[in-house]
Amino acid sequence: MKETISTRMGDGQRVFMSKTAIKEDLLKGTKDAAEKGSIPELTPDDLEQLFDIIAEPSRVVSVSPGSEVIVTDDGCSMSFYSVQDSGGVGIPLSRLQAVLTHERACAADTTSIGHGDYSFKPIKPIINYETHEYYNASMLTTVPLFYGAQPNLGLYFRPDGPFSNPWELMKQGEIEASFQAQEAAAEKLTRDIVFVGKKLSEVGCEGINLDTAGSAGDVDFYAALQAVVALKQAAPEMGVEFGSSGEFIMGMHGEIRFDGKQVAGMYPHQQVKAAEAAGVDIYGPAINTDTAKSIPWNLARAVTFVKQTVSVANIPVHVNVGMGVGGIPMLDEPPIDCVTRASKALVEIGKADGL
């Protein structure tokens, strides 16, 4: 093996590191996750296995035969026809053509459909278009078909929505008013998600994906969980996948609780228990990539969080592995060497049920 090993930084730039430097970063990465999440570090055997995956000289790596897992997605079929904002390649395909291409040409285990904005709020006024499109697609797809969208609580605040902007209120010292604005917006968001979900279920929706939950903080995450509770009562026949926006739920409110637990500050192994309590069927943790650190550091960190999350979960855990999460570089064209190494490490060491 060469003296130095080709790997990358969290922003995707190639770097050559010595074996010693990689092993040091692996150790620092797992320690960082362990300290932040108050969870166990990776074992020496785990770290050795992770080093071997990173040091493997092939450009592309994969799991061993028999270790394969289910790959769900959050709008991957949209990548065919959308643009750079969504990691898209801009091919003039219809949504239905993209969904079927994803299923049949890409060997996808599941596929999905969604609106270009990919948030629940703008879907509500065009729900009949969306349910019609979903119904048509579901008649033709064989693999499970999800409908995906983000809770995106931020869209409910001025200037984009009807509620006072809580971040502006905070700056003015209006803390209580900021809390009230978030709570009122959360109720509206929950209602909108439930409205959309019930309509989709009525046309036979096989699964709904609440993607990037918590992007506007703890109240965003809470509103999405409440929507799952309501949907599981109103439409229990529809599966629910629930993906997080980050490894740590930001406390933009701080006092919101779900199932008796404070939502702010939840790490993935705590998020999954809240998701279980809400009735989620598949949970997706998102562990952020630090662009200033190496991929060995980032991947060790991601695997540490995932291993703990899977070990406490009673539902399948599908790790978010898009740009900038799960040990993947923060780049809209993530290098394949890093993508496949993250894939293999999260499945074989993190024991993920899927990606």
Next chain:
Amino acid sequence: MPIAHIMASGMGGIRTAGDLVAWMQITRRMKIAEAKNYVADRLGVSLLDLTDEAVMREIRNDLGIGTVAATASGPKGIRAKLKVAELLDIQINSVTRFQKQIVS
């Protein structure tokens, strides 16, 4: 990037038994090992066969649950999912709604 994940870690969708294992995760919240065991048991194959195109192509063809290769009479979509629901003994929402429409 999604295709790289599918190639590195995915089960292969309707090329193999990927969709069947996915259904068990979605409808019964099964972790990956339990879901694979359940599907392998229903199909009467080994765990390794679940991701073997040479094995699963014939099984899928025989059961009428959809193959990736396009043939005019090969069931795909809702026709295949009707059989998948029966094979796995699960409720698939689209299938349940479709059945209600065609019998009423």
